[in-house]
Amino acid sequence: MTGQKASHQSGHIVRPYGDTTGDGMVQLSFTLPIPHSKVAEGAAAQLANKMGMDPALVVHSKPMGPDFTFFVVYGRVHHLVDTSKVEVVERDFPLLSPKEANAAIKRSLRRRLTVVGACIGTDAHTVGIDAILNIKGFAGEKGLEYYREIKVVNLGAQVSVPQLVDRAIAEKADAVLVSQVVTQRDAHLLNTREMSAAFREAYPADKRPLLIVGGPRFDETMADELGVDRVFARGTTPADVASFLVHRLAPLPTRPSAKAS
Ligand code: B12
Missing domain, CATH: 3.30.30.60 (D-lysine 5,6-aminomutase beta subunit KamE, N-terminal domain)
Incomplete structure (x- = not known):
C-alpha cells in the first residue's frame, strides 16, 4: 500500500506569476x-x-x-497547468500526537514497537534520519526516541544492507527506516531496491518489517516500484512517521467520524 495517489479536484487552470497575474x-x-x-x-x-x-x-x-x-x-x-491532473500522495491516515500514538501502540501491540534506522550505502547525510529519530526532533516536534512506546535503534551512516538486515532480525524490528540523501547516479533508487530485495529474501512475506524510505529527492509515488511500504520526502516530521507506523502496525479501531486531516 502506498498511500492514496490523489489528484486535485478543483479543475483549475493556472499559469506562473512573475510581475502580473498569469504572465507566465x-x-x-x-x-x-x-x-x-x-x-x-x-x-x-x-x-x-x-x-x-x-x-x-x-x-x-x-x-x-x-x-x-x-x-x-x-x-x-506559455504552458498551462491543470491542477485537476496533478497526482500526489496524500496522507491517508490520521495525524496523531505522541500521547495518542503511545496509547495506540500500547493497546494494540501490548509491547513497545521497535524501529531500526540507518543511512545505507556510502551516504553519510545523517541529519534527515536524525531529525525523525533523535529526541530533539524537527520543526518543533520531538523525534521518535521521545515516544515511550517506540524503541529506536539508530545505526547511523554508511550502513551496508547485510548489516541492516542482520540488525533488524536481531532487534525483531517492526519497521526499518532508511534515509537516502545523495541521488548522484540514482544511488538512492539503486540502494533502496537492493535493500527491499534483501529484506524480501531474508524474511517470510508475513514476517517482514515495514520498510520506509525517506530523503529530500524521493518521489513519494514510487513506493511500489522501490519495493517499500512508504516513501517520505522533504519536510517530513516525526509525527508523520509515528502516525504512519501506528496506522500500519497498531491500527486504532475505525471510528466512523475519524478523518485523515
Ligand atoms: C549537511 C550536508 C552535508 C554534511 C552531512 C553531515 C551529516 N552528518 O549529515 C557533509 C559535509 C558531511 C556532506 C557531505 C557530502 N555531501 Co552533502 N549536503 C549537506 C546539505 C548542505 C544539507 C543536508 C541536510 O542536512 N539537510 C537537512 C535535513 C533535515 O533534511 P533532509 O536530509 O532532506 O531530511 C528531511 C527529509 O528529507 C526527510 N528524511 C530524510 N531522511 C529520511 C528517512 C526517513 C526514514 C524518513 C521517514 C524521512 C527522511 O525527513 C527530514 C526532515 O524533514 C545538503 C544540501 C542541502 N541544502 O540540502 C548537501 C548535499 C546533500 N550534499 C551533497 C554532496 C554531493 C555531498 C558530498 C558528495 C560532497 C563531496 N564531494 O564530498 C559529500 C558526501 C558524503 C557522503 N559520503 O555521503 C549534495 C548531493 C547532490 C546529489 N545529487 O546527490 C547536496 C544536495 C549539496 C549539493 N547541492 O550539491 N554533506
Whole structure:
C-alpha cells in the first residue's frame, strides 16, 4: 500500500506569476560546461528558448572555475497547468500526537514497537534520519526516541544492507527506516531496491518489517516500484512517521467520524 495517489479536484487552470497575474514568467538555473563568456550567455538563452521560454533573459551568469558557467534565466512560458491532473500522495491516515500514538501502540501491540534506522550505502547525510529519530526532533516536534512506546535503534551512516538486515532480525524490528540523501547516479533508487530485495529474501512475506524510505529527492509515488511500504520526502516530521507506523502496525479501531486531516 502506498498511500492514496490523489489528484486535485478543483479543475483549475493556472499559469506562473512573475510581475502580473498569469504572465507566465519563470526563473530557471543551470550550469553549462562552457567558460564564462558572451557565447556562454547566448548558449544559455538558446537552451532556455528550446525549453519553451520565450523571451528568455539571462539575468545572472557566474564562472564556476575556468571551464563552467552558472546561469539564472528569467522568461515567459506559455504552458498551462491543470491542477485537476496533478497526482500526489496524500496522507491517508490520521495525524496523531505522541500521547495518542503511545496509547495506540500500547493497546494494540501490548509491547513497545521497535524501529531500526540507518543511512545505507556510502551516504553519510545523517541529519534527515536524525531529525525523525533523535529526541530533539524537527520543526518543533520531538523525534521518535521521545515516544515511550517506540524503541529506536539508530545505526547511523554508511550502513551496508547485510548489516541492516542482520540488525533488524536481531532487534525483531517492526519497521526499518532508511534515509537516502545523495541521488548522484540514482544511488538512492539503486540502494533502496537492493535493500527491499534483501529484506524480501531474508524474511517470510508475513514476517517482514515495514520498510520506509525517506530523503529530500524521493518521489513519494514510487513506493511500489522501490519495493517499500512508504516513501517520505522533504519536510517530513516525526509525527508523520509515528502516525504512519501506528496506522500500519497498531491500527486504532475505525471510528466512523475519524478523518485523515
Ligand atoms: C549537511 C550536508 C552535508 C554534511 C552531512 C553531515 C551529516 N552528518 O549529515 C557533509 C559535509 C558531511 C556532506 C557531505 C557530502 N555531501 Co552533502 N549536503 C549537506 C546539505 C548542505 C544539507 C543536508 C541536510 O542536512 N539537510 C537537512 C535535513 C533535515 O533534511 P533532509 O536530509 O532532506 O531530511 C528531511 C527529509 O528529507 C526527510 N528524511 C530524510 N531522511 C529520511 C528517512 C526517513 C526514514 C524518513 C521517514 C524521512 C527522511 O525527513 C527530514 C526532515 O524533514 C545538503 C544540501 C542541502 N541544502 O540540502 C548537501 C548535499 C546533500 N550534499 C551533497 C554532496 C554531493 C555531498 C558530498 C558528495 C560532497 C563531496 N564531494 O564530498 C559529500 C558526501 C558524503 C557522503 N559520503 O555521503 C549534495 C548531493 C547532490 C546529489 N545529487 O546527490 C547536496 C544536495 C549539496 C549539493 N547541492 O550539491 N554533506
